[in-house]
Amino acid sequence: MPKELRWTDDPARAELRAIYAEVDALLAPYSCEGSTECCDFAITGREPMPTTLELVEVLHATKAIGGLNKKRLPLASDSRRCAFLSGDNRCRIYASRPFGCRTYFCHRVVGPGKLPRAEIQALSRRVTALAERTFPRDPMPRPLSRSLDQDLREVILRSR
Ligand code: SF4
Numbered sequence: 001m002p003k004e005l006r007w008t009d010d011p012a013r014a015e016l017r018a019i020y021a022e023v024d025a026l027l028a029p030y031s032c033e034g035s036t037e038c039c040d041f042a043i044t045g046r047e048p049m050p051t052t053l054e055l056v057e058v059l060h061a062t063k064a065i066g067g068l069n070k071k072r073l074p075l076a077s078d079s080r081r082c083a084f085l086s087g088d089n090r091c092r093i094y095a096s097r098p099f100g101c102r103t104y105f106c107h108r109v110v111g112p113g114k115l116p117r118a119e120i121q122a123l124s125r126r127v128t129a130l131a132e133r134t135f136p137r138d139p140m141p142r143p144l145s146r147s148l149d150q151d152l153r154e155v156i157l158r159s160r
Contacts, residue, residue: 129139
């Protein structure tokens with residue numbers, strides 16, 4: 001991607017969204033009570049690790065919601081509650097949330113059986129491969145909260 005980000009027309013975005021659609025369909029039979037505790041990284045002890053590719057999608061979605069108001073929405077590094085979680089406990093970038101958010105379930109998950117971990121890992125590898133092809137200089141996953149502390153656009157422009 002040259003200087004200006006034209007992410008909506010980028011074939012990599014279409015491919016990423018196709019993988020997201022596959023993983024969402026795979027996990028559609030599974031559900032939870034929606035406590036949103038999984039969006040509080042102090043509770044889970046872990047957090048999503050989006051690739052640079054996924055951070056572009058996060059950046060795009062962040063713009064669509066008018067940006068992150070850092071005064072109103074405390075960064076995860078301060079509170080450990082994801083900065084994208086709204087006051088009424090909804091993900092403000094739900095359609096663009098990273099792969100890790102789509103595939104994380106706590107022990108209260110309800111479904112037809114064990115989670116299909118092998119299929120999830122295969123899809124995760126496809127995201128990684130796509131990130132490596134799209135952002136060869138720096139495709140690596142990084143903690144979502146730390147990414148939000150940086151200028152996402154800078155990270156992305158440096159990586160391609
Ligand atoms: S991006 Fe959305 S789904 Fe993922 S941790 Fe943050 S609020 Fe939760």
